[in-house]
Amino acid sequence: MTTNNTQPARGTRDFLPDDVRRREFVVGVVRSVYERYGFEPLETPAFENIETLLGKYGEEGNQLIFKILKRGEHEASGQADLALRYDLTVPLARVVAQYQAQLPKFFKRYQIQPVWRADRPARGRFREFYQCDIDSVGSTSPVVEAEVLSAVSEVLARLGFSDFVIRLNHRRVLSALLDTSGVAEALHGEALVALDKLDKIGPDGVTKELAARGIDAGASARLLKAFAGGDDVMAALSTELGSHEAGTLAVAELATIVSLSESTAAAGRIRIDPSLARGLSYYTGAIMEIAVPDLAGSLGGGGRYDNLVGMFLGREVPACGFSLGLERILVVMGERNMFPPEIAHGAIDVTVTLWNDDARGDALALAGELRAAGLRVDVYPESDKLGKQFKYAASRHVPFVAIVGDDEQAKGEVAFKDLASGEQQSVRRADAPSFVAARLRALKGEHS
Amino acid sequence: MTTNNTQPARGTRDFLPDDVRRREFVVGVVRSVYERYGFEPLETPAFENIETLLGKYGEEGNQLIFKILKRGEHEASGQADLALRYDLTVPLARVVAQYQAQLPKFFKRYQIQPVWRADRPARGRFREFYQCDIDSVGSTSPVVEAEVLSAVSEVLARLGFSDFVIRLNHRRVLSALLDTSGVAEALHGEALVALDKLDKIGPDGVTKELAARGIDAGASARLLKAFAGGDDVMAALSTELGSHEAGTLAVAELATIVSLSESTAAAGRIRIDPSLARGLSYYTGAIMEIAVPDLAGSLGGGGRYDNLVGMFLGREVPACGFSLGLERILVVMGERNMFPPEIAHGAIDVTVTLWNDDARGDALALAGELRAAGLRVDVYPESDKLGKQFKYAASRHVPFVAIVGDDEQAKGEVAFKDLASGEQQSVRRADAPSFVAARLRALKGEHS
Numbered sequence: 001m002t003t004n005n006t007q008p009a010r011g012t013r014d015f016l017p018d019d020v021r022r023r024e025f026v027v028g029v030v031r032s033v034y035e036r037y038g039f040e041p042l043e044t045p046a047f048e049n050i051e052t053l054l055g056k057y058g059e060e061g062n063q064l065i066f067k068i069l070k071r072g073e074h075e076a077s078g079q080a081d082l083a084l085r086y087d088l089t090v091p092l093a094r095v096v097a098q099y100q101a102q103l104p105k106f107f108k109r110y111q112i113q114p115v116w117r118a119d120r121p122a123r124g125r126f127r128e129f130y131q132c133d134i135d136s137v138g139s140t141s142p143v144v145e146a147e148v149l150s151a152v153s154e155v156l157a158r159l160g161f162s163d164f165v166i167r168l169n170h171r172r173v174l175s176a177l178l179d180t181s182g183v184a185e186a187l188h189g190e191a192l193v194a195l196d197k198l199d200k201i202g203p204d205g206v207t208k209e210l211a212a213r214g215i216d217a218g219a220s221a222r223l224l225k226a227f228a229g230g231d232d233v234m235a236a237l238s239t240e241l242g243s244h245e246a247g248t249l250a251v252a253e254l255a256t257i258v259s260l261s262e263s264t265a266a267a268g269r270i271r272i273d274p275s276l277a278r279g280l281s282y283y284t285g286a287i288m289e290i291a292v293p294d295l296a297g298s299l300g301g302g303g304r305y306d307n308l309v310g311m312f313l314g315r316e317v318p319a320c321g322f323s324l325g326l327e328r329i330l331v332v333m334g335e336r337n338m339f340p341p342e343i344a345h346g347a348i349d350v351t352v353t354l355w356n357d358d359a360r361g362d363a364l365a366l367a368g369e370l371r372a373a374g375l376r377v378d379v380y381p382e383s384d385k386l387g388k389q390f391k392y393a394a395s396r397h398v399p400f401v402a403i404v405g406d407d408e409q410a411k412g413e414v415a416f417k418d419l420a421s422g423e424q425q426s427v428r429r430a431d432a433p434s435f436v437a438a439r440l441r442a443l444k445g446e447h448s
Numbered sequence: 449m450t451t452n453n454t455q456p457a458r459g460t461r462d463f464l465p466d467d468v469r470r471r472e473f474v475v476g477v478v479r480s481v482y483e484r485y486g487f488e489p490l491e492t493p494a495f496e497n498i499e500t501l502l503g504k505y506g507e508e509g510n511q512l513i514f515k516i517l518k519r520g521e522h523e524a525s526g527q528a529d530l531a532l533r534y535d536l537t538v539p540l541a542r543v544v545a546q547y548q549a550q551l552p553k554f555f556k557r558y559q560i561q562p563v564w565r566a567d568r569p570a571r572g573r574f575r576e577f578y579q580c581d582i583d584s585v586g587s588t589s590p591v592v593e594a595e596v597l598s599a600v601s602e603v604l605a606r607l608g609f610s611d612f613v614i615r616l617n618h619r620r621v622l623s624a625l626l627d628t629s630g631v632a633e634a635l636h637g638e639a640l641v642a643l644d645k646l647d648k649i650g651p652d653g654v655t656k657e658l659a660a661r662g663i664d665a666g667a668s669a670r671l672l673k674a675f676a677g678g679d680d681v682m683a684a685l686s687t688e689l690g691s692h693e694a695g696t697l698a699v700a701e702l703a704t705i706v707s708l709s710e711s712t713a714a715a716g717r718i719r720i721d722p723s724l725a726r727g728l729s730y731y732t733g734a735i736m737e738i739a740v741p742d743l744a745g746s747l748g749g750g751g752r753y754d755n756l757v758g759m760f761l762g763r764e765v766p767a768c769g770f771s772l773g774l775e776r777i778l779v780v781m782g783e784r785n786m787f788p789p790e791i792a793h794g795a796i797d798v799t800v801t802l803w804n805d806d807a808r809g810d811a812l813a814l815a816g817e818l819r820a821a822g823l824r825v826d827v828y829p830e831s832d833k834l835g836k837q838f839k840y841a842a843s844r845h846v847p848f849v850a851i852v853g854d855d856e857q858a859k860g861e862v863a864f865k866d867l868a869s870g871e872q873q874s875v876r877r878a879d880a881p882s883f884v885a886a887r888l889r890a891l892k893g894e895h896s
Contacts, residue, residue: 005497006546006760009530012493014543016550017557020489036819038796038826041468045460045576046494046532046562047514049453066495067517069528071566078526080517082457084494095462098454102464104844106829109465114494118519128493141829143808150812154819263813312454348486360591364598365711371484371602378486381554381589396552 011127021343026329027112029158030132034110037151039134042109044091047082054083056090064117084116088133089308096137097312106138124331135321137309142256144320145286145304150264152290152300152322157265159329160338164299166269167289169276170254173237176247177274180240181222183215191215191223196277198227227275234272257286282308288322295332300324342444349375349440351393352402354383362404366414366432373433394419399443400436459575469791474777475560477606478580482558485599487582490557492539495530502531504538512565532564536581537756544585545760554586572779583769585757590704592768593734593752598712600738600748600770605713607777608786612747614717615737617724618702621685624695625722628688629670631663639663639671644725646675675723682720705734730756736770743780748772790892797823797888799841800850802831810852814862814880821881842867847891848884
């Protein structure tokens with residue numbers, strides 16, 4: 001290991017200006033939609049006391065938590081007392097417990113922050129990545145699920161996704177189907193692990209896996225039949241679960257969510273999918289996942305989990321949430337070329353060139369006048385040859401350079417050169433800001 | 449230690465919605481000004497390879513770095529291989545080395561991210577806090593200093609600060625004053641440590657401290673006389689350093705920066721202060737600090753440091769930067785009540801109430817119509833008594849509730865109740881969004 005290794009740490013990324021602009025564009029849309037839905041922003045520290053996180057993510061999760069060494073005299077002990085945030089849900093639960101007196105009865109928060117997992121880095125899998133979560137805490141009403149699904153749908157629609165599908169299921173529908181198919185309750189966990197692979201390995205693969213996990217062939221066949229769906233999945237579920245009380249109630253809940261969603265931005269997006277399993281450990285009601293055709297895996301997922309947020313309070317706190325996969329959304333938007341063109345190369349509107357050292361003060365003054373009109377202006381810092389200054393501005397995709405040479409100075413004018421066309425035009429100094437602003441609007445109009 | 453400790457880790461803070469809104473307001477202004485000045489956003493990972501950070505911040509700094517334990521089988525070794533970001537300058541230097549081929553010749557970046565230091569927590573001192581840095585890399589021109597000072601001044605002015613002062617000095621002016629006062633070069637470091645306390649302990653205190661550090665009384669008196677200033681500090685410096693070549697050049701550089709700044713947003717803000725020392729270890733040219741009367745310490749500081757950014761490249765890379773103290777700005781703005789009133793309690797414009805369970809779909813539809821007009825709308829999730837719903841909305845500072853009872857439903861209307869005045873008015877459903885938007889504008893007008 002050498003000090004001259006200047007790469008970011010393994011599994012992490014530097015975001016150069018173009019990257020940050022793309023990320024901020026998406027985050028800006030997410031924020032603005034979530035705020036319209038009445039979700040409020042929350043931010044928690046990057047690290048938590050280690051005991052807050054340990055034991056919350058299973059044995060595998062414990063291994064993936066980044067642990068921070070004690071400091072000072074305790075450093076040599078090799079012990080850790082802090083750990084980096086692993087998700088946004090445990091911090092939410094801690095916040096709900098800590099500030100219960102200050103938080104509203106229905107606490108709707110969004111949180112967009114990085115999390116850290118010591119996973120083996122792979123394509124699209126990072127050790128530092130952002131999560132974008134909304135959670136609605138405090139109500140068991142299906143209005144909550146409908147609002148969450150609508151908000152997420154509106155985010156995706158505003159980002160330009162027109163082909164996403166919301167897969168919707170219910171944890172108690174799944175349990176009921178396992179019951180009615182004849183899978184013993186002790187084997188529910190095993191069966192769900194197998195079923196979760198349906199997308200990947202197909203019905204034949206799942207049949208083999210179910211057998212390997214001790215589920216008998218009859219139960220296995222009934223189960224897969226129930227998942228095969230058909231034209232009217234809801235009707236099939238109602239029939240299948242007609243005599244199963246909890247299952248019937250769960251099917252009715254799904255029907256309510258679908259019906260409420262017809263009045264929202266999620267209208268027409270929902271597909272009931274009885275095989276959707278997700279990480280079932282903590283979900284207690286509806287579960288959902290959003291998919292697009294050209295992405296293996298999902299753009300995000302969520303559901304109702306009425307037992308988790310209250311973990312630090314020692315009582316049940318109803319909650320329903322959804323986590324959008326920011327990194328995946330960025331990948332798909334990049335592949336599909338969905339970013340507005342001005343995001344890639346639009347950092348600077350005008351470069352003010354330097355005629356000579358005596359003109360520096362005037363160049364700074366001109367930059368100030370242009371900035372006051374909202375323009376993004378760079379001042380070339382050195383009195384290089386003008387050609388070199390133009391070339392530099394062009395290499396940075398700046399559309400216009402401003403020149404105040406001796407002639408322009410004498411006449412009280414500014415010359416603007418359009419670096420794409422080579423065209424140059426002089427305007428009165430007082431008109432310079434509105435002139436450039438109008439030309440920029442025209443340029444952007446051409447692009448769109 | 450118990451799992452039921454739900455406080456954030458020592459020295460860190462949770463930001464509840466009102467806190468995040470205040471922080472985002474300031475960050476939004478900072479970003480928008482910096483972008484107008486042609487600075488581009490950079491983000492680097494929360495942790496770096498430990499050897500990237502160790503040895504860069506002195507022995508004390510090494511102790512304050514949070515170190516991350518190796519993972520998996522190496523965890524038991526108690527060794528660390530990663531460390532949390534300690535400032536934004538070393539990551540910038542790493543980025544400049546790693547991406548030199550992609551970055552522009554003059555790389556102007558802003559970076560607004562948290563850093564972590566294992567300092568003993570105290571009032572206003574946290575273990576996780578944000579830095580807001582701009583740095584302009586690649587030019588030695590004083591235009592760079594003028595642009596940096598202008599950008600920072602414009603940020604503060606836009607935030608509402610009208611009484612800030614920029615203290616400006618030059619590292620080589622300081623060295624020259626030490627020379628001409630007769631402080632031996634070997635004692636320059638000692639003298640600067642003493643001088644740095646001038647603000648706190650006054651000239652008499654500094655005289656004692658200088659004596660204790662081995663500087664003779666004659667040199668000490670000459671030095672303090674040079675710092676006493678007078679009506680024309682620049683003239684005094686010119687006289688004092690007239691026969692000191694490097695000092696005279698440095699005074700001329702200061703004069704250029706002041707003169708260029710007269711054409712910028714920093715005009716009238718700059719006060720030359722020969723006693724300003726700052727952490728002199730890495731500055732090589734101009735140094736600056738911004739102060740307001742009601743804050744001990746500064747709102748931010750910076751300067752030129754031509755040897756640091758090239759540390760990973762093994763060659764000099766000229767650079768000049770400024771770091772705004774976001775946490776301090778927030779403290780002063782809070783104490784002075786400088787936040788716009790809508791930031792504190794303005795998360796939701798309308799709460800749509802629920803008349804009964806059958807009206808849920810319609811309530812969701814109405815919320816969608818209002819949101820499409822840009823309004824921030826919450827749907828009360830449960831069919832509680834209306835009075836309870838009103839009370840809840842009022843407790844959350846929501847100005848309007850929408851009611852669609854059986855009457856309104858029959859007439860195709862929506863009733864809006866102003867929770868402050870109690871006044872209620874029914875409007876046609878199609879007119880609802882523009883009605884509320886107009887009422888909100890009127891309300892905001894009243895407040896401002």
